[in-house]
Amino acid sequence: MTIIETQNLDFAFSKGDLVLEGLNLKVEQGSIYGFLGPNGSGKTTTIRLLLGLLPNSKDNIKLFGHNFKNDRINILSKTGSLIEQPSLYEHLSGFDNLEITRRIRNANKNSIDKALELVDLKTASGKKVKEYSLGMKQRLGLAIALLSEPELLILDEPVNGLDPNGIIEIRELLLKLNKENGITIFLSSHLLSEIEKIVTHLGVLSKGKLVFQGQYNDLKELQNKSATIHIETSDNQKASEIISAKFQAPSLLNSHLMVHYQDKEQIAAICKLLVETNIDIYKMQLQNNDLENIFLEITKN
Amino acid sequence: MQNVIRNVGTEFIKSKKTFAWWLVILGAAFMPVFVSFVFLSKWKHLIPQQGHNPWDDFTEMSWKGMGFLYTPLFIVLLTCLFFNIEHKNNTWKHIFTLPILKSSIYLNKLLTLLIFIALFYILYIPIWIGCGFLVGFIKPQLQLTNHAPDYISLLSLCFHSFIASLGVLAIHFWLSIRFKNMIIPIAIAIVGGIIWVALYQGRVEEITYFPYAYNYSTVNPPYWVEQKMFGIFPQHEMLSILYFILFSALSYRYFIKTFKG
Numbered sequence: 001m002t003i004i005e006t007q008n009l010d011f012a013f014s015k016g017d018l019v020l021e022g023l024n025l026k027v028e029q030g031s032i033y034g035f036l037g038p039n040g041s042g043k044t045t046t047i048r049l050l051l052g053l054l055p056n057s058k059d060n061i062k063l064f065g066h067n068f069k070n071d072r073i074n075i076l077s078k079t080g081s082l083i084e085q086p087s088l089y090e091h092l093s094g095f096d097n098l099e100i101t102r103r104i105r106n107a108n109k110n111s112i113d114k115a116l117e118l119v120d121l122k123t124a125s126g127k128k129v130k131e132y133s134l135g136m137k138q139r140l141g142l143a144i145a146l147l148s149e150p151e152l153l154i155l156d157e158p159v160n161g162l163d164p165n166g167i168i169e170i171r172e173l174l175l176k177l178n179k180e181n182g183i184t185i186f187l188s189s190h191l192l193s194e195i196e197k198i199v200t201h202l203g204v205l206s207k208g209k210l211v212f213q214g215q216y217n218d219l220k221e222l223q224n225k226s227a228t229i230h231i232e233t234s235d236n237q238k239a240s241e242i243i244s245a246k247f248q249a250p251s252l253l254n255s256h257l258m259v260h261y262q263d264k265e266q267i268a269a270i271c272k273l274l275v276e277t278n279i280d281i282y283k284m285q286l287q288n289n290d291l292e293n294i295f296l297e298i299t300k301n
Numbered sequence: 302m303q304n305v306i307r308n309v310g311t312e313f314i315k316s317k318k319t320f321a322w323w324l325v326i327l328g329a330a331f332m333p334v335f336v337s338f339v340f341l342s343k344w345k346h347l348i349p350q351q352g353h354n355p356w357d358d359f360t361e362m363s364w365k366g367m368g369f370l371y372t373p374l375f376i377v378l379l380t381c382l383f384f385n386i387e388h389k390n391n392t393w394k395h396i397f398t399l400p401i402l403k404s405s406i407y408l409n410k411l412l413t414l415l416i417f418i419a420l421f422y423i424l425y426i427p428i429w430i431g432c433g434f435l436v437g438f439i440k441p442q443l444q445l446t447n448h449a450p451d452y453i454s455l456l457s458l459c460f461h462s463f464i465a466s467l468g469v470l471a472i473h474f475w476l477s478i479r480f481k482n483m484i485i486p487i488a489i490a491i492v493g494g495i496i497w498v499a500l501y502q503g504r505v506e507e508i509t510y511f512p513y514a515y516n517y518s519t520v521n522p523p524y525w526v527e528q529k530m531f532g533i534f535p536q537h538e539m540l541s542i543l544y545f546i547l548f549s550a551l552s553y554r555y556f557i558k559t560f561k562g
Contacts, residue, residue, distance in 0.1 A: 046335040051398045052397070053397055054561065072400075080424075081398045087390065087391055089386065089392060089394075089395055090390055092314070092317060092318065098312055099314060101395075103310060104400075105399060108308070144395075
């Protein structure tokens with residue numbers, strides 16, 4: 001079942017200045033969907049549209065298979081959300097913050113204890129929120145989002161500003177919620193490294209357009225395809241001919257060759273081939289092709 | 302009904318540990334305590350003549366003080382503080398992602414504010430009576446303990462003052478939604494206060510249409526304006542109700558259609 005679906009979603013804050021253009025999101029039930037994009041690419045705007053915080057005159061947003069405009073209350077009752085910095089009443093305790101949402105959501109009284117336990121804030125629940133650290137606030141925001149045991153969690157940069165420990169804690173919590181409670185999670189981030197360990201699906205947004213959408217493994221495949229090594233030899237022309245005979249033809253650049261490779265065994269074979277033909281190798285340099293660079297490449301293009 | 306009680310309850314939780322509660326308590330106590338000090342310091346000039354109820358003077362001084370600028374500014378400040386809880390904490394976006402109708406959010410806020418103002422009058426009554434009797438005990442010459450206040454008149458004044466405040470309440474309810482910066486509604490209220498004093502000083506008939514003057518008009522009706530009655534309400538109180546309906550409709554429309562937090 002598709003939990004979130006948008007069809008040609010456009011949005012402009014002022015006429016002619018499109019912030020989002022033809023967005024076709026598809027988030028499947030049970031997935032952890034990472035919504036990636038550089039700052040200002042339109043992630044928060046998308047999330048605000050999904051939650052009805054920005055006006056959308058068209059009927060092109062569906063959550064749980066229902067049109068958001070026609071079924072807002074039902075959809076929101078099944079959705080927990082955290083947008084940018086958590087919205088908290090700083091003068092109140094963590095418990096009071098949860099109680100406000102609990103009453104509006106008409107959730108069970110013991111749901112507060114459960115949520116506090118889940119985010120490990122039980123001992124600090126009586127403290128005023130203004131005395132909380134950023135990580136604690138983020139966890140309280142998550143507890144509020146989890147209060148009514150939602151089927152969908154929409155989180156906007158949930159690890160933004162957290163220290164490495166905080167990031168790991170939130171990651172583990174989200175994985176647990178997804179695996180044990182079957183919650184579908186849609187989370188945005190501007191850093192792939194922050195979420196690559198937990199996502200099953202990815203959508204990459206660049207300048208308001210969805211430039212990649214698919215399973216995380218699809219992105220890994222893209223990574224393999226773009227793996228290259230730069231080789232500088234005593235005779236680049238000859239080396240190129242030798243490599244071309246057995247492998248994909250390299251590109252001859254100014255001072256070196258750019259060779260595409262599939263795995264490390266292929267690098268060893270190329271090296272051996274060149275040595276056997278008496279070509280001196282001056283330099284072999286692997287090019288950065290980690291996912292972060294792929295992400296940068298996609299968003300740049 | 303259960304939903305309304307539950308949701309209004311959340312508004313009261315939000316106001317915990319804020320100045321709004323202190324404003325209601327101190328606001329209700331300020332004028333009776335202030336008038337008591339005046340009575341204690343100027344008691345020689347206030348000894349009643351035979352047959353005169355000293356509570357009438359205590360009532361007049363208290364209510365003229367209340368109606369002058371005090372009650373309208375109290376309501377303006379309370380409304381600003383009440384909305385500032387959401388503005389300051391940037392919590393509108395959270396409220397709007399909860400499964401509750403926007404119309405319910407609006408009505409809960411309005412209802413809670415009306416309860417706060419009612420609470421102000423409810424607290425005012427015992428504090429005012431208590432202060433009067435305390436002054437009477439301290440200065441028996443004032444004969445406040447030998448007489449009783451006119452309780453019916455006291456309740457009636459509270460009720461009419463509440464009605465006369467509704468117009469200002471609705472205007473500032475709208476302004477507090479419209480402007481996140483609470484200085485703007487407060488500045489408008491101060492300007493409104495200055496204008497009504499000028500209208501009063503100038504004996505201008507159009508004062509009947511100026512909502513910031515209604516509280517004082519209830520206590521001390523402008524003699525130069527013909528006092529028309531609509532049932533139990535004088536004209537300015539009827540206009541206060543009309544302002545309340547008009548500006549509530551305006552703020553409701555703005556809140557539902559335009560306001561995104």
